[in-house]
Amino acid sequence: MKLNFKDKKALIRVDFNVPLDKSFNITDDTRIREAIPTIQHILEQGGAVILMSHLGRPLEKLNADGSVNIQKFTLQHLVKHLRKKLKVKIQFADDCVGKQAVKKAAALKPGEVLLLENTRFHAEEEAGDEAFAKKISALGDIYVNDAFGTAHRAHASTTVVAHYFDKAHKTFGFLMEREIENATKAMSTPAKPVTCVTGGSKVSDKIMLLEKFLDYADNILIGGAMAYTFFLAKKGEVGNSLVEADKLKTAVEFLKKARAAGVKVLLPKDSVCGDKFAIDAAVQVCPSNLIPAGWMGLDIGPSAAKSFASVIRKSQTVIWNGPMGVFEIPAFANGTKVVAKACASATKKGAFTMVGGGDSVAAVNQLKLAKKVSFVSTGGGAMLEFMEGKVLPGIKAITG
Numbered sequence: 001m002k003l004n005f006k007d008k009k010a011l012i013r014v015d016f017n018v019p020l021d022k023s024f025n026i027t028d029d030t031r032i033r034e035a036i037p038t039i040q041h042i043l044e045q046g047g048a049v050i051l052m053s054h055l056g057r058p059l060e061k062l063n064a065d066g067s068v069n070i071q072k073f074t075l076q077h078l079v080k081h082l083r084k085k086l087k088v089k090i091q092f093a094d095d096c097v098g099k100q101a102v103k104k105a106a107a108l109k110p111g112e113v114l115l116l117e118n119t120r121f122h123a124e125e126e127a128g129d130e131a132f133a134k135k136i137s138a139l140g141d142i143y144v145n146d147a148f149g150t151a152h153r154a155h156a157s158t159t160v161v162a163h164y165f166d167k168a169h170k171t172f173g174f175l176m177e178r179e180i181e182n183a184t185k186a187m188s189t190p191a192k193p194v195t196c197v198t199g200g201s202k203v204s205d206k207i208m209l210l211e212k213f214l215d216y217a218d219n220i221l222i223g224g225a226m227a228y229t230f231f232l233a234k235k236g237e238v239g240n241s242l243v244e245a246d247k248l249k250t251a252v253e254f255l256k257k258a259r260a261a262g263v264k265v266l267l268p269k270d271s272v273c274g275d276k277f278a279i280d281a282a283v284q285v286c287p288s289n290l291i292p293a294g295w296m297g298l299d300i301g302p303s304a305a306k307s308f309a310s311v312i313r314k315s316q317t318v319i320w321n322g323p324m325g326v327f328e329i330p331a332f333a334n335g336t337k338v339v340a341k342a343c344a345s346a347t348k349k350g351a352f353t354m355v356g357g358g359d360s361v362a363a364v365n366q367l368k369l370a371k372k373v374s375f376v377s378t379g380g381g382a383m384l385e386f387m388e389g390k391v392l393p394g395i396k397a398i399t400g
């Protein structure tokens with residue numbers, strides 16, 4: 001953040017979409033903690049801070065009478081916690097636009113913080129409404145986007161608002177800067193050999209990512225349910241494994257493209273199979289292309305895990321998106337665990353390792369390995385789209 005915030009009001013789009021329990025206590029404050037450095041930097045420079053964010057999907061969960069459930073979705077729930085973290089009083093405006101917001105923003109002094117009410121209380125937010133974005137923009141002197149998780153959405157507060165600030169008055173926050181720097185480093189100038197690991201449920205969700213990997217990967221490791229669509233496409237027997245029958249051609253074509261590009265694709269030779277998708281499933285290890293009828297592949301097998309780990313440990317760059325199996329169930333978590341540990345050991349040997357995408361991030365957190373890889377992305381969908389090579393509207397609105 002190169003801009004000087006002294007005596008300026010910074011309008012910061014943060015991602016405070018934190019999980020809350022039934023009594024509205026924050027159950028995981030990661031997103032708040034990650035926004036703190038940007039806020040503190042601006043306050044220390046002598047600026048004032050106006051924070052805006054969405055929380056949940058209030059317009060999809062209206063009260064029975066059609067009104068917004070303010071009690072459930074208000075950002076008031078965050079005030080106490082934010083005060084504790086920032087150690088300053090948090091002022092609150094009960095709408096992100098309108099008279100009160102304007103008045104409170106205008107009266108804000110250097111070192112003070114104002115939190116605006118949930119931006120998604122207005123349909124104009126997700127519609128990217130220009131008049132609404134213009135009203136928001138009038139509250140601050142400088143716009144700071146530090147909400148990487150919503151950078152793939154062209155919403156009013158994440159993208160459109162930036163159009164009302166010139167280049168000298170808009171910037172990314174530290175969190176956004178780090179996300180962009182790390183993903184760019186991994187994709188544009190990676191040290192070789194480069195290994196891309198992908199898993200999760202669907203080929204259709206990840207095919208664009210897989211194709212992009214062909215531009216720079218030496219190895220692509222495919223785990224998760226996705227792998228069984230590939231085995232089926234290769235005429236294997238996959239039992240009841242989760243497959244996308246309409247993506248067989250896509251899978252075959254991808255393997256052909258990879259061969260032509262000289263990229264090695266590894267599918268899991270064996271699988272940990274269950275007789276049902278459940279915690280009390282009976283379990284057996286089978287070759288992934290010979291899964292008996294009535295059984296389904298729910299994790300990469302021990303031999304596949306070993307060979308995936310060995311490729312990862314020999315890599316200089318590793319990009320990982322998506323779990324290797326149903327890691328939420330202990331019997332099917334081993335493959336993901338082995339891959340996570342291999343990433344940690346590659347990092348220790350000097351490799352650059354990046355974990356991006358919701359569930360693989362949850363897995364490294366669960367295994368307490370987040371600090372043992374080079375970078376863990378906070379933006380699930382946004383990081384996926386960034387790695388697919390898409391231009392994210394929230395980024396373009398700042399860089400032009």
Ligand code: AMP
Nearest residue numbers: 200201202224225297298322325326359
């Ligand atoms: P995604 O959101 O596409 O990254 O998928 C993540 C989900 O895929 C997780 O909830 C996993 O439990 C699930 N998953 C991973 N491997 C399998 C598998 N072999 N069969 C069914 N679901 C799987």
